[in-house]
C-alpha cells in the first residue's frame with residue numbers, strides 16, 4: 001500500500017491534474033491506442049481517431065474514476081467496486097491491458113508536469129496505478 005509520503009505526492013499532484021483531467025485522459029487513451037493497437041479491440045463501437053468525441057468523453061471518465069480513487073485513498077477498493085464488476089463481468093478486459101493503460105497514464109502525467117515528476121513521484125504514481133489495476137481486475141479470480 002501507499003506510504004504517507006506517497007499519498008501526499010498523489011494528493012498534491014492531483015490538485016494540478018484535476019484541472020486538466022479531460023486532456024490528460026484523452027492523451028493517455030491516444031497513446032494507448034497508438035502504441036498498443038491491440039487494445040482497440042475493446043472499443044469497436046468507438047471512433048478512435050485522435051481528438052474524437054468518444055476519446056474525449058471516455059478519457060474524462062477514466063481520469064474522473066482515478067479522482068474518485070484519490071478522494072477515497074484509504075478505501076480505493078470501496079470507491080472502485082462498481083467499476084471492478086463492470087470490467088470483470090461485463091467488459092471482460094484481459095488484465096494485461098491494465099499495465100498498458102497505466103503506463104500511458106504515467107507517461108502522460110510525466111509529460112504534463114515534468115518538474116513535479118521526480119523519481120519519488122514516479123514511484124508513487126506507479127504504485128497508485130498498480131493498486132487501481134489490481135482492484136479493477138481482482139474480481140477475475
Ligand code: HEM
Nearest residue numbers: 039042043061062065066083091093097098101132133136
Ligand atoms: C469503461 C475506467 C481500464 C476498457 C470505463 C468507465 C470508466 C473506466 C470510468 C466508464 C464506466 C461507466 O460508463 O459506467 C477505467 C480505469 C481503468 C480502466 C480507471 C484503469 C486505470 C481499462 C482497460 C480497458 C478498458 C485497460 C481495455 C483496454 C473499457 C471499456 C469500457 C470501459 C471497453 C466501456 C466503454 C463504453 O462503451 O462506454 N472504464 N478503465 N478499461 N472501459 Fe475502462
